[in-house]
Amino acid sequence: MFFLLYFGCNTKPEKQQQLEKTRALQAESTDISVLLKNAKESLSSSQNGRIFLLEQELAQLEADSARIDQLKKISGAWFELGQPAIAGYYAQEIADLAGTEESWAIAGTTYTICVQQSTEPRVRDYCSGRAVRSFENAISINPDQMSHQVNLALVYTENPPPDNPMRGILMLRELNDAQPNNVLVMNTLARLAIKTGQIDRAIQRLERSLELEPDNQNTICLLATAYGNAGPDYASRAAALAAKCDAQ
Known part of the structure; x- marks a missing residue:
């Protein structure tokens, strides 16, 4: 199936x-x-x-x-x-x-x-x-x-x-395993990670996405959000990417 x-x-x-x-x-x-x-x-x-x-x-x-x-x-x-x-x-x-x-x-x-x-x-x-x-x-x-x-x-x-609450996540992980450098899949998983408070995991995926596609607007905005939730050590990076997100 x-x-x-x-x-x-x-x-x-x-x-x-x-x-x-x-x-x-x-x-x-x-x-x-x-x-x-x-x-x-x-x-x-x-x-x-x-x-x-x-x-x-x-x-x-x-x-x-x-x-x-x-x-x-x-x-x-x-x-x-x-x-x-x-x-x-x-x-x-x-x-x-x-x-x-x-x-x-x-x-x-x-x-x-x-x-x-x-x-x-x-x-x-x-x-x-x-x-x-x-x-x-x-x-x-x-x-x-x-x-x-x-x-x-x-x-x-x-x-x-109700009978399979992890179905969507598992489907995305299977897609990621099949195409580990697919930015759309990585960004989608990162968005869900931000939503569930897994900020470190989100940052890891988004930084890899940014390496692959430096001008991807979705990645830039998501990474600005992730950095913004990662604490004061990431504040300057969050501000820089937020400005870039707003400018595009």
Whole structure:
């Protein structure tokens, strides 16, 4: 299962895959109809009017290309209204039509933002499950794109499975073992280390990242944060990198 998850090499029959997806959807703690109902109840009359018009325009379209363009407008509108779960649903609708690596990655990223921002367990679970499926689809299209695999692992770190709370971390460590000089993976592990107070470990990874890519903005900013949490001995280095982070 580990290799299937990472590289998208699925050997299950198509009917079995569809059955598992159906069961997974049935196991969700909420669904889009509930989310839409609750979200619309929280909108002002003008906001509801805007969404209604976008939905009416979508209903009149038949060509996939036109529907995709309209779905982008609806997804963007819901994101602007602070509803990433619903924005993710429409981004997933786009991916179902487009079937591209990029569209699935966007859907996964939108759902991940929902996981990060939501405080309701049922919404987090809904978005987490759909983020996982979106990134798995992106990986199946392009198994060599490391960012999809990192993002998949991050979903599991944001909302750890109860039966395997270390799954996301272990996935990132496996990626690091496979590509020890991959800056994206090292930076991601360092970010998590900062979050959990493992500052020395974060600094070690980030200093190595900086050696490999001296102009990497993400590394510079993360290392400034790590130095800033490492005590007075690192204060001057933290200030220098913070200035460089702000300047870029």
